[in-house]
Amino acid sequence: MKLRYFAWVRERVGKPEEDIEVPPGVTTVGELMAWLAARGEEYAHAFANPQVIRAAIDRTHVEPQTPIKGAGEIAFFPPMTGG
Amino acid sequence: MKLRYFAWVRERVGKPEEDIEVPPGVTTVGELMAWLAARGEEYAHAFANPQVIRAAIDRTHVEPQTPIKGAGEIAFFPPMTGG
Amino acid sequence: MTVLSTVRLQREPFDAAAEAAKLTRGRSDVGALVTFTGICRGDEAGEPIAALTLEHYPGMVEAEIERHVQEAKERWPLLGVTVIHRYGRMVPGEDIVVVVTTSSHRAAAFAAAEFLMDYLKTRAPFWKQVEKAGEKTWVEAKATDDAAAGRWNAGGRQAAE
């Protein structure tokens, strides 16, 4: 599964994207964030406040409870500030 | 007192402006319209529907009950359609 | 803070883009620029028209628009306002009116431009006549325009739909 990070999530994780194997017990976007936060200091910093982090699966906005099964690309980023 | 007419009020009256002597009993904008309507066929046509006619005294919108005392210029016109 | 404001009545065409540019040139406090252009359409009430003639009340219309520009500046934190309205004869495709508003943020710029357009449609002393199949007819005022203008009364902004 491909993960992508944007803005300060990208800066904290230290890379724009990576391919990872997600263990079978991790089934939702929220669980994925919790699992990532335990992967190391940079991830713990990036996902310290999971409630402010937004996610998209295959380029569509999703919620923490959304299942990740079948996802090709999951992106994590802060609240958007365009316009 | 100077009267000015615009749009179809002007067309029906047949002139853009005129100077008139208003008799002392005519004290409000509404009374002036009623008095004008009795001045002849063209005025009767112009002021047949006084409730749709708007008025301004010295270039400020006024209501039928507004007194005309001291007015320099009174204008009559249909509802506005600018923009 | 310099608040620029311009009100102009004219027979000649105007350049809406040039007017908009005047409100932003050389300054870095403008974050939002709204330009509304009203254009002469080729139809009125479903029938084709050949031209539009706008009559106005000289003297009154400039003062009235100025007053509403002042009101807009009091209601919203604007950095600039331009209103240019043409009179005389125009054919379909020609610009009739432009309202430009600038502000630090978009909400004020949008609200002020809509407020001024609602006002121009209903209370500024202009009257439109259209030429349809060789006949000239006066355009009737629309109840929807009055409703749109009414939403700015009684304090805050109301839903318009």
Added chain:
Amino acid sequence: MTVLSTVRLQREPFDAAAEAAKLTRGRSDVGALVTFTGICRGDEAGEPIAALTLEHYPGMVEAEIERHVQEAKERWPLLGVTVIHRYGRMVPGEDIVVVVTTSSHRAAAFAAAEFLMDYLKTRAPFWKQVEKAGEKTWVEAKATDDAAAGRWNAGGRQAAE
């Protein structure tokens, strides 16, 4: 009736006036043209900034904006919609985004332009970073922008103030 729509993401500056002109040229059904331009200000949260850098999610942002342009076209009787959003580094005074909407009547053009801007501010995957006194900081999302965007949900348009 031809409804034109354009969505573009680009690093280079755009010409807002030229984009607006494309939606009116050679047609006489457009009565109202709204152009909103968002400009890089020289300050952010009261402090001067040297520049702004916009990061975006390529692929997602185009699709998301297209989807909202479609929604705008379903909600209002539009004749044209153009959205151009820049990414990369910009200095104060440079244009960031332009939204152009055209319709027969002004209410639809204004509403659609505001709807699209509220969306771009809050839901399109863009992130702003500013350079203040040599330091780069990410701009925080504003609650007022979320509230503005929220008014388009649940059917009709709600008061935004």
